[in-house]
Amino acid sequence: MQFYQVLLDHYGRQHWWPGDSPFEVMVGAVLTQNTNWSNVEKAIRNLKQADTLDPHKIDELTPEKLAGLIKPAGYFNIKAKRLKNLIHWFCREYDGSIEELKELSVERLREDLLQINGIGRETADSILLYALEKPAFVVDTYTCRILVRHGCIGAEYDYEQIKEYCQEQLPPDLALYNELHALIVCVGKNHCKPRPQCMDCPLEAFEHTLEC
DNA sequence: GACCAGGCACATC
DNA sequence: GATGTGCATGGT
Numbered sequence: 001m002q003f004y005q006v007l008l009d010h011y012g013r014q015h016w017w018p019g020d021s022p023f024e025v026m027v028g029a030v031l032t033q034n035t036n037w038s039n040v041e042k043a044i045r046n047l048k049q050a051d052t053l054d055p056h057k058i059d060e061l062t063p064e065k066l067a068g069l070i071k072p073a074g075y076f077n078i079k080a081k082r083l084k085n086l087i088h089w090f091c092r093e094y095d096g097s098i099e100e101l102k103e104l105s106v107e108r109l110r111e112d113l114l115q116i117n118g119i120g121r122e123t124a125d126s127i128l129l130y131a132l133e134k135p136a137f138v139v140d141t142y143t144c145r146i147l148v149r150h151g152c153i154g155a156e157y158d159y160e161q162i163k164e165y166c167q168e169q170l171p172p173d174l175a176l177y178n179e180l181h182a183l184i185v186c187v188g189k190n191h192c193k194p195r196p197q198c199m200d201c202p203l204e205a206f207e208h209t210l211e212c
Numbered sequence: 213g214a215c216c217a218g219g220c221a222c223a224t225c
Numbered sequence: 226g227a228t229g230t231g232c233a234t235g236g237t
Contacts, residue, residue: 035219075220076233077232078231117220126218141219
C-alpha cells in the first residue's frame, strides 16, 4: 500500500486500460504480449480502419488476413492464432457478449481463459481486471522485478505466488488493483530495466527497508 | 547495431 | 520441474 501511495503521488492516475470498449481491451491484452504499447495502438488502428474490431468479424477472418492487420504489434502470425482462439471461444460460448461473460465468477472465468491456447496468466488477469472488471491482480515482469529488488519477495517466486503476495498486501479493491498495476508499469518503463538502473526512481526510498 | 517492450507455448534435458 | 528457444515489429 505504501508503494501505491508513493507512485500515485508521483505519477498521478493512469486511467487504464487505454481502449474504447471492453472488447478492445481483450484484443489489446493479447496484442501487447511482450510488445511495446505504441505498436499495439497501430495494430488496433488497423483493425478499426478495416472495420473488423468486432468479435464476430474477427472470428470470421482468416488467420492470414488477421495477421496482416495486426502486423505492427509484432509476432503477428502467432498473435493472430492466439487472438482467434480467444475470440472463437468468446463467440462460441457467449455469442461475443461481454455482459454474459461478466455474469460468471472470477474463478470460473480465469480457469476457462487459461484453457485457451495463447492466453497465459498475465493475459487472463489483464482481461479479467480491465475488460471484465473482476478483482484479479495483474503481475507482470515489472511487478516481479520491483518486488524482488526491494526485497519483498524471493527471486524464485512464480506468477501465482507473486499474485497471492500482492493480493494479501492489498484490500480487494477493483480500482486499487487497476491503478496499481498501471502505476507499476509506468515506474517499470521509466526506472526498472532488466539491468538495474533506478536513477530518480520514486521507490528508491523504500529500498530494502519498508513493508510493501 | 544492440537492446528492449504491458508473454506464451513448446522442445529438451 | 527447470531451462532454453522461437516468435517480429518499432522505438531509443
